[in-house]
Amino acid sequence: MKKKILLIVVAILVLIQFIRPERNLGSAESEKDYTHYVQVTPEVAGLLKTACFDCHSNHTEYPWYANINPMGLWLSHHVDEGKRELNFSDFAQYKPKRMDHKLEEIAEEVEEGHMPISSYTLLHKDAKLSEAQIKTIVDWVKAERQKIKLP
Template structure:
């Protein structure tokens, strides 16, 4: 019995070591995007700061990875989360969206603020400082209203 447990533990350790060699695709761009949402709409600095701190890790082309991002299987999970986040909304590619899609994404941001669905609860477990305050939500929603009214500048 003890021998089987040790063999099982050894297999788990060997598999853990082997999966460390699976490469991850880090989402880190060296340059600022000309297609960023701030290039499409006039945006106050406080709103830019909130979006960058609380949203850009999953919704831009530049993720600030936590310490555990270099360990598998966490790296694969993070890669998937970031890919899914960027597929849903990418602030660095916002200018490439059609006008209809831009309006739809702004409405979706507002809805997610109302429903409290973003940032994801799983993200907030490690990044507690990313929790949006009522003031943060109010600032973003106010900006969305003014951006929607002003249209494309």
């Protein structure tokens, strides 16, 4: 009985390798990206690219394990979910009220240590933000929120 179950599990693992999730390989930079609406310093742009863009832009740098399912399927779902919450590549399309809210959420999530998520920073050590980097992002958000003209 155990042998049958093991064979079934192995067969399922082999078969799901043929499922290829759609890759998020568009351009992270476009006429709709966040740099066309907010001012961003090279330092902040670098921090956001390193810590946020894999899940929150139209371009993901996939690690080798993304080619192995079920991990690839999980990553694909996670990236889709991240882009639904915030997409830096489409930021300029947001209405001012939504932009303001998204900027507020960026500061909150980063300040409270919710973003980048621990499962991401576990494998991407350079994405883990220091206190100084968090302060840089939060200060940038505060400055940019002051510039948004709300209706």
